[in-house]
Amino acid sequence: xxxxDLLPAERKxxxxxxxxxxxxxxxxxxxxxxxxxxxxxxxxxxxxxxTERVSWTGFVALWVLWVWGELGANAFAEAVGISRPTxxxxxxxxDARGWIARRADPDDGRSVLVSLTPAGRTTIEHxxxxxxxxxxxxxxxxxxxxxxxxxxxxxxxxxxxxDRDGS
Amino acid sequence: xxxxDLLPAERKxxxxxxxxxxxxxxxxxxxxxxxxxxxxxxxxxxxxxxTERVSWTGFVALWVLWVWGELGANAFAEAVGISRPTxxxxxxxxDARGWIARRADPDDGRSVLVSLTPAGRTTIEHxxxxxxxxxxxxxxxxxxxxxxxxxxxxxxxxxxxxDRDGS
DNA sequence: GCCATACCGTTCGGATACGAACCATCTGGA
DNA sequence: TCCAGATGGTTCGTATCCGAACGGTATGGC
Numbered sequence: 112x113x114x115x116d117l118l119p120a121e122r123k124x125x126x127x128x129x130x131x132x133x134x135x136x137x138x139x140x141x142x143x144x145x146x147x148x149x150x151x152x153x154x155x156x157x158x159x160x161x162t163e164r165v166s167w168t169g170f171v172a173l174w175v176l177w178v179w180g181e182l183g184a185n186a187f188a189e190a191v192g193i194s195r196p197t198x199x200x201x202x203x204x205x206d207a208r209g210w211i212a213r214r215a216d217p218d219d220g221r222s223v224l225v226s227l228t229p230a231g232r233t234t235i236e237h238x239x240x241x242x243x244x245x246x247x248x249x250x251x252x253x254x255x256x257x258x259x260x261x262x263x264x265x266x267x268x269x270x271x272x273x274d275r276d277g278s
Numbered sequence: 279x280x281x282x283d284l285l286p287a288e289r290k291x292x293x294x295x296x297x298x299x300x301x302x303x304x305x306x307x308x309x310x311x312x313x314x315x316x317x318x319x320x321x322x323x324x325x326x327x328x329t330e331r332v333s334w335t336g337f338v339a340l341w342v343l344w345v346w347g348e349l350g351a352n353a354f355a356e357a358v359g360i361s362r363p364t365x366x367x368x369x370x371x372x373d374a375r376g377w378i379a380r381r382a383d384p385d386d387g388r389s390v391l392v393s394l395t396p397a398g399r400t401t402i403e404h405x406x407x408x409x410x411x412x413x414x415x416x417x418x419x420x421x422x423x424x425x426x427x428x429x430x431x432x433x434x435x436x437x438x439x440x441d442r443d444g445s
Numbered sequence: 446g447c448c449a450t451a452c453c454g455t456t457c458g459g460a461t462a463c464g465a466a467c468c469a470t471c472t473g474g475a
Numbered sequence: 476t477c478c479a480g481a482t483g484g485t486t487c488g489t490a491t492c493c494g495a496a497c498g499g500t501a502t503g504g505c
Contacts, residue, residue, distance in 0.1 A: 118433060120357070127345045133410050137417035140425045141318060143432035148315040149359050150439040151308060156493095157443075166493095168461065178294045185483060190287070192316050197462050199485055204460070221470045221483040243300050250304040252438040253431060258307045261431045264424055265310035266285060271419040272317040276324075323463095333463095335491065351454060364492050366455055371490070388453040388500045452501075462491070471482075 118146070144268070151249060159242050163234060168193065170242070172201055173210060173227065173235040181226040183216065210234055285313075311435070318416060326409050330401065335360065337409070339368055340377065340394065340402040348393040350383065377401055 117125070121139065152167060160170055168191065175190045176182065182190065188198035202225060205211040210231030216222035227235070250258050284292070288306065319334055327337055335358065342357045343349065349357065355365035369392060372378040377398030383389035394402070417425050 116430065116433065118436070124345050133407070134414040136422060136425050136429075137413040138410060139429040140417045140420070140432075141413045143429045143436065144311070144315050144318065146359075147432040147435040147439070148311050150436050151311065154439050154443060166460070178291050183483080192313075194463055195484065200461065219471070223484065240300070243305060246304040246308045247301040248442060249435065249438050250307045252441075253307070253434055255303060257431055257434075258303050260427065261435075262303075262306040262310045263283065264420060264428045264431070265307075265314040266283065267420055267424075268314040268416065268428075269285070269310065269317050271416050272314070272321050274419075275415060276321055333490070361493055362454065367491065386501075390454065456497075467486075
């Protein structure tokens with residue numbers, strides 16, 4: 112890999128820190144992870160989610176409930192990837208929009224079960240195909256093999272972090 | 279790629295949505311992008327940043343000023359990847375910690391120039407090597423070739439989004 | 446010099462985000 | 476039966492985060 116392939120920000124890093132004892136190989140991998148994730152997220156928020164005035168987290172929340180069905184608030188928070196206090200706030204917002212419903216768990220007085228309302232289901236079923244179409248457009252510039260390779264490498268990274276966290 | 283390699287959440291998606299007309303190949307690439315980015319960020323916040331009580335964005339902000347030197351508030355926001363209003367708030371926080379300084383641009387009465395204080399420089403020079411060491415540990419489970427491949431694929435993704443945004 | 450336009454950074458309002466702390470409820474052991 | 480400990484969800488306080496809107500400053504054309 113020649114330095115010509117580096118992004119401008121990366122070349123600036125080399126210019127400033129190039130003489131330090133740092134693992135630039137790992138740095139390029141991880142920093143580009145965040146750079147590309149932020150770029151894709153921004154793109155999706157602007158091109159897909161803005162049309163329905165849905166936040167990123169709100170979208171993920173609807174998606175999770177669509178895929179998993181009714182969930183306890185705790186499991187919901189974990190699946191969405193947010194803390195429990197944050198989940199409380201997000202569910203309040205989605206509730207105000209009429210997209211989710213909460214009911215007491217008949218088997219556990221502490222637990223609250225969360226699910227999509229018909230309106231919420233309609234929203235995610237309308238939104239997700241358009242989201243997926245953008246995924247296709249963005250990832251499509253890589254070949255099919257490279258999309259698979261990328262997904263595989265990222266799964267390895269997730270598992271690596273999980274191991275290091277001491278799951 | 280066999281389905282055995284999929285993460286549990288991915289298998290659940292296939293189970294619920296597998297019969298729909300969706301581009302699962304692109305979906306695995308993009309969804310794993312966010313999954314792994316969130317995992318790495320959480321790990322870094324807990325293992326590295328928490329020791330100095332620095333937020334993720336605060337860390338990126340210090341890093342940007344370290345690499346680029348003095349910047350206009352506008353250029354600063356763009357380099358960090360946040361909006362201008364958010365930059366105002368983050369700079370306020372970092373200022374209260376004594377890590378950054380602002381001064382009026384002598385050549386442009388509208389502009390504010392932002393830079394690290396010596397204390398801010400000390401903080402990032404202490405923090406970044408530890409951050410990089412974690413990058414090494416996490417990315418190291420991939421081989422050197424795969425780290426390069428991953429970075430390269432992610433750069434392609436960034437450029438793909440940039441093209442599609444119509445920069 | 447004048448002024449329409451553009452640009453810079455901030456403020457404002459509201460949503461998202463977390464750790465700490467808080468009750469209510471459940472569970473396991475005595 | 477009781478109660479110590481664990482668990483579930485919420486509230487509180489504070490830091491991010493953004494779009495919209497705002498004043499202050501610069502610029503270009505006349």
